[in-house]
Amino acid sequence: MIGGLFIYNHKGEVLISRVYRDDIGRNAVDAFRVNVIHARQQVRSPVNNIARTSFFHVKRSNIWLAAVTKQNVNAAMVFEFLYKMCDVMTAYFGKISEENIKNNFVLIYELLDEILDFGYPQNSETGALKTFITQQGIKSQHHTKEEQSQITSQVTGQIGWRREGIKYRRNELFLDVLESVNLLMSPQGQVLSAHVSGRVVMKSYLSGMPECKFGMNDKIVIDKQGKGGTTTDEAGKSSGKQAIAIDDCTFHQCVRLSKFDTERSISFIPPDGEYELMRYRTTKDIILPFRVIPLVREVGRTKLEVKVVIKSNFKPSLLAQKIEVRIPTPLNTSGVQVICMKGKAKYKASENAIVWKIKRMAGMKESQISAEIELLPTNDKKKWARPPISMNFEVPFAPSGLKVRYLKVFEPKLNYSDHDVIKWVRYIGRSGIYETRC
Amino acid sequence: MPAVSKGDGMRGLAVFISDIRNCKSKEAEIKRINKELANIRSKFKGDKALDGYSKKKYVCKLLFIFLLGHDIDFGHMEAVNLLSSNKYTEKQIGYLFISVLVNSNSDLIRLINNAIKNDLSSRNPTFMNLALHCIANVGSREMAEAFAADVPRILVAGDTMDSVKQSAALCLLRLNRTSPDLVPMGEWTARVVHLLNDQHLGVVTAATSLITTLAQKNPDDFKTSLSLAVARLSRIVTSASTDLQDYTYYFVAAPWLSVKLLRLLQCYPPPEDAAIRGRLTECLETILNKAQEPPKSKKVQHSNAKNAVLFEAISLIIHHDSEPTLLVRACNQLGQFLQHRETNLRYLALESMCTLASSEFSHEAVKTHIDTVINALKTERDVSVRQRAVDLLYAMCDRSNAKQIVAEMLSYLETADYSIREEIVLKVAILAEKYAVDYTWYVDTILNLIRIAGDYVSEEVWYRVIQIVINRDDVQGYAAKTVFEALQAPACHENLVKVGGYILGEFGNLIAGDPRSSPLVQFNLLHSKFHLCSVPTRALLLSAYIKFINLFPEVKGTIQEVLRSDSQLRNADVELQQRAVEYLRLSCIASTDILATVLEEMPPFPERESSILAKLKRKKGPGTVPDIEENRKERNANVDGGTNHTTTPPNAKTSPASFVGDLLAPAPPPTNRPRPVSSSSFLQTPLTPLPSQACAIPLAASAGAFYQVAAATASPDLLGLGSSTPLSSTPPALPPTAASLLIDVFSESSPGAAAAMAAAAAAPVAVSAAPVADDNFSRFVCKNNGVLYENQLLQIGLKCEYRQNLGRMYVFFGNKTSTQFLSFDTSVVCQEPLASQLNVQPKPVDPTVDGGAQLQQIINIECVSDFVEAAVLNIQFRYGGILQNIAVKLPITLNKFFQPTEMTSQDFFQRWKQLSAPTQEVQNIFKAKHSMDTEVTKAKIIGFGVALLDGVDPNPSNFVGAGVIHTKTTQVGCLLRLEPNTQAQMYRLTLRTSRDTVSQRLCDLLSDQF
Secondary structure, X not given: OOXXXXXXXXXXXXXXXXXXXXXXXXXXXXXXHHHHHOOOXXXXXXXXXXXXXXXXXXXXXXXXEEEEEOXXXXXXXXXXXXXXXXXXXXHHHOOOOHHHHHHOHHHHHHHHHHHEEOOEEOOOOHHHHHHXXXXXXXXXXXXXXXXXHHHHHHHHOOOOOOOOOOOXXXXXXXXXXXXXXXXXXXXXXXXXXXXXXXXXXXXXXXXXXXXXXEEEOEHHHHHHHHHHOOOOHHHHHHHHHOOEOOOEEEEOOOEOHHHHHHHOOEEEOOOOEEEEXXXXXXXXXXXXXXXXXXXXXXXXXXXXXXXEEEXXXXXXXXXXXXXXXXXXXXXXXXXXXXXXXXXXXXXXXXXXXXXXXXXEEEOOOEEEEEEEEEEXXXXXXXXXXXXXXXXXXXXXXXXXXXXXXEEEEEXXXXXXXXXXXXXXXXXXXXXXXXXXXX | OHHHHHOOXXXXXXXXXXXXXOOOOHHHHHHHHHHHHHHHHHHOOOOOOOOHHHHHHHHHHHHHHHHOOXXXXXXXXXXXXXXXXXXXXXXXXXXXXXXXXOOOOOOOHHHHHHHHHHHHHOOOHHHHHHHHHHHHHHOXXXXXXXXXXXXXXXXXXXXXXXXXXXXXHHHHXXXXXXXXXXXXXXXXXXXXXXXXXXXXXXXXHHHHHHHHHHHHHOHHHHOOHHHHHHHHHHHHHHOOOOOOHHHEEOOEEOHHHHHHHHHHHOOOOOOOOHHHHHHHHHHHHHHHHHHHOOOOOOOHHHHHHHHHHHHHHHHHHHHHOOOHHHHHHHHHHHHHHHOOOOHHHHHHHHHHHHHHHOOXXXXXXXXXXXXXXXXXXXXXXXXXHHHHHXXXXXXXXXXXXXXXXXXXXXXXHOOOOHHXXXXXXXXXXXXXXXXXXXXXXXXXHHHHHHHHHHHHOXXXXXXXXXXXXXXXXXXXXXXXXXXXXXXXXXXXXXXXXHHHHHHHHHXXXXXXXXXXXXXHHHHHHHHHHHOOOOHHHHHHHHHHHHHHHHHOHHHHHHHHHHHHOHHHHOOOOHHHHHHHHHHHHHHHXXXXXXXXXXXXXXXXXXXXXXXXXXXXXXXXXXXOOOOHHHHOOOOOOOOOHHHOOOOOOHHHHHOHHHHHHHHHOOOOHHHHOOOOOOHXXXXXXXXXXXXXXXXXXXXHHHHHHHHHHHHHOOHHHOOOHHHHOOHHHOOOOOOOHHHHHHHHHHHOXXXXXXXXXXXXXXXXXXXXOOOXXXXXXXXXXXXXXXXXXXXXXXXXXXXXXXXXXXXXXXXXEEEOOOOOEEEEEXXXXXXXOHHHHEEEEEOOOOOOEOOOOEEEEEEEEEEOOOOOOOOEEEEXXXXXXXXXXXXXXXXXXXXXXXXXXXXXXXXXXXHHHHOOOOOXXXXXXXXXXXOOOHHHHHHHHHHHOOEEXXXXXXXXXXXXXXXXXXXXXXXXXXXXXXXXXXXXXXXXEEEEEOOHHHHHHHHHHHHOOO
16 A cells, blocks of 8 residues: 655755555655756656655656555556646646645645545545535534534445535536547558557536436447337448447446446446546547658758658548647758748757648648658667657547437435436547557 | 747646646556657647647656656657757757667667757857767767767867857766777867867867876876876866856855866876976975965865865875875875864875885885874764775784774774774784784784684784784793683683683793693683584694693693593584594504694794785785885885795785695694594604695695595505505605604504505505406306406496397496596406407496495496407506506406307217317316315306216216307317216316317416316
């Protein structure tokens, strides 16, 4: 189990230090600083073993979060906890920065006391935490004894993520499907590897204790329904065309897993506010929003000609945004001339790349950039390794093909029905590591 | 030019550095550097000319980036360009970049060398200096090759500036160190020596360094430097502290130069010229005098500089080792330092004294400081100083103070640091032995040593004790008594148990008269330690017990009881078990006379170099241990034979091989108390007054091999005598009684011993003469498979196939032992005339046969014509180091090439009649050797190779056969008839063939079978 948790700034100064177990001494703090933060070579491994002590770290901007243990722990659990910890802190005070952490250190210690107990992760649900850990501090006159005991019973109860008696005038529900699409493509256009990792994020403002049921075009569910003969022809049609194969998925703790196992139906009592309902990954039938066609020609030892064409590959009615193509340049580049028809392109010396930005681009379009790179002759005989061209974008659909089929809300006790809930659905597809070799 | 107006500040560089310092993270730093690199690249692009200032600035930035740990792969050209600039700062940066970044295999090296050459030939001293520094800093072979000629020229040129000379001297020194082969001696060498007379002290200092290094390599070329150095030294020493101005360091005149000159003088023996010698002595005296003067400054630098010169002077005095007064003065001076506050000084004083102690003049003087040194040993806080104190005590030890020093070292040992304990133990052991006046003291000391630091006492130390005790009669009784008393301590170190077991086993009788140390008490005391000891010690104790049985017959019963107990007889350790079994048996069956002979006292060990000293030498490496006996030959009258360190050549002393021999030959107990089973050698050792050298030979040569024989052969051959007999001839002096006595011992009890003896008698025959075995030869006349030969070691099996005149024989060699046969080889001998009648071609075999394994050999046979003789198979192999020779007749007989021929009765008689010539028929009437069973006879005839023809002979009890013998040249038809007479137990065999020799041979062969 986690023996201690430290937060450092970029210089390696300790901002937060919380030790949960006796086997972690003060010197562990220094060990991490010396061996990881101040290491001569950049340490890339997120897990480091120093003097039989394991350090798991994540970095958020310039802040290092490190969990320390002497035991043989589940590393995935520790990282999940660290991510949750970041989420909780973001939910409380926004961006994780040195200043914010310094300003909220009392709150952070309070949170750390609550979400970790003797190194065992506890409730890290922001919604629940916010009921009893507030930024202002609990004011005694507002909280009666009854309320306090209610908090206790709710937090320790069966549905720890939602309290009773929530009331909204407008029952609203926001559902975001956020996906990031990863690609590695050969110069000839052959897909070497591609996968989509997606999240379904919800924001719910519902009264009472509603029971929700979520449906999507998962192949297994649709096949099952088709077999049972209970669904209409329409479902059968969609299964033939649009059903997607999910490789693996994880759910928020509110989802009843037993029901998912038996009926493949996702039913849950949602937490109040924002949360991530599920996470999934697909590798088949991915819609690749962009195709990058590179053309690199070396003209002698001192010149390089680069031509890159990008093609958008989705419905013309949709618009992709925040498109950025990054074309790496050799280390001995001494000058660059760029011509592009659309957007802006610039040679960024500090990053050794040409960065081409396009604000918007509709589907089924094509755009091109050409650049002339001058090189300085070096006495190094090493050949340029030609790193891949990478790309960033945002598209308003799910590249995995996932579709939300329904989201039903039942609240038997209160008098509102599924029709009264206002539901918003949004799809956002982003680029993950989207690279094409040249 | 704008560069001038900008000045030398290089603001851009300062800004860049401060930018990098302010970076919040590594990533930011890398970004900033990338940006800067891109900027520099665009500047260096070449389309616009850069002024010197910017070039310098960018090269500087590149250098900074490189020093931050990033790779730089451009800008070299610009740096080289800077070299040809006329500005000092630009040139300097260029040289800096080049000496840091340019590696030797760069393409630019030619350009760089060119630029350096230009600078060297320029008249500008600063430029020359820069170039020389660059050469020295890079110092690569290429540099040496390019400038090996130029640098000496500059050094000795008359018009060179002083500072350049200085640099040139140091540069040459560097080149001489990195690639000495490329810097040839030349006519400049003589002139270099004269630089010692230079006006400029800097030049002299640099030149002295160079000359010292060169003089170490070829001292003869620089002999002239001696007088110059002495002159220079005396000038410095006698000068007033203010005379030398810049070269006076905290009131000490040119300390570095003095030290270097003194070092240079240490390359040579004392000067022969009396004048120079006197002058040098004067100098050294002055230095020693100055040390006595009150310090001119309280600053530590002053005393450091002064002491540096002083210590170097003392080193020189010790090196010369010729002026008694100086040596004594130096010693006294060092004695003062022994109590100095400064730890470093105390350390240096002890170290110098160590070398002083080995000089005959100052040895006595050093000895006066013994109390201080002992005090240092006790009170010193720093372990390295204590270590030096121990070294010094060791070095200053002689017979007069040995007892005191050894006592002090022993008492220090109890608190000594673990890291130096083993060394102290060795030193104590050596000193105790070397200066032992009476051996009771020696025994006491070593036992104390084992008690105090048992874990650090190496094997050699206690081997040595035993060697000395065994060799000296006068100390044996005392040793036994002391050991007995020491063993009574509740907790004894295992080494003490070893010494105790050995000594009591040998000399326990000397103290048995005292009722307090009666035999039984002795035994019980030893046995009480038995269970706490490791296996080797237990084995040693078992040997001590059997010696007890000899010494004290009254405890025989008790000891036999112990040996008989399951924990001994069935011990999991083979060695212990074997010793127990054999000792028990020996004690049960041997008469007292035999026991007394077998278990006699060990003979004295031959005198040798002390193995301990060898160990200490190995530990410290040759040369570091002050070699006492070499340095003080006249004082070190050999104490006695036991400690006579015969002067073997030093290389022999240190070589591991001789060390092993050293261990083996004086063979302390565990090695020389051999495994009882190693029969003859075991007996030789205690039995005979042979020179131990001779004993050692069989032990070393045969012990291992011997033992394997014994283990492999079954119990009747327990002693492995069969194979050991040939060996026993190795030591020529061995009385034959040893072997026969042994057999006596065992023949009383075990019937197997008789067999062993028989085997022993038989074995030599087999080995030496190797007669051809043909016992089984006749068995193969009628069959093709079976065992041809078998003895204790080897089994030979056969399998043959014949077709017409060709045959193939598979020979299987089975190793019946568990050990490998080495150099296994076979050959087939066909003597004339057989060689022309029969072609026998064996295929080659592996030279080794593993224990229990079988080896197959194929032999191809071709019958050329009919033959009589048999081929012989010779087998040679080495088993346990003994060459075995076996010869076997190969059962290749003429009848093997039979092809059976079926024929009717009519045909048979027709042919029978055709072969009626008297030479063609052979008849033999013989008595039956086996029962006359019809079926057996039939089988034999068929096995013989002919077709058995039924119903040919009118008498059904007769056998008739026919066949054709195929040879390469001819085919010989053959008809036979066998008429048994059951009543008379006789046979009549008639053979008719077309060739008389064939008939005769076949008849002989077949007659043997019935």
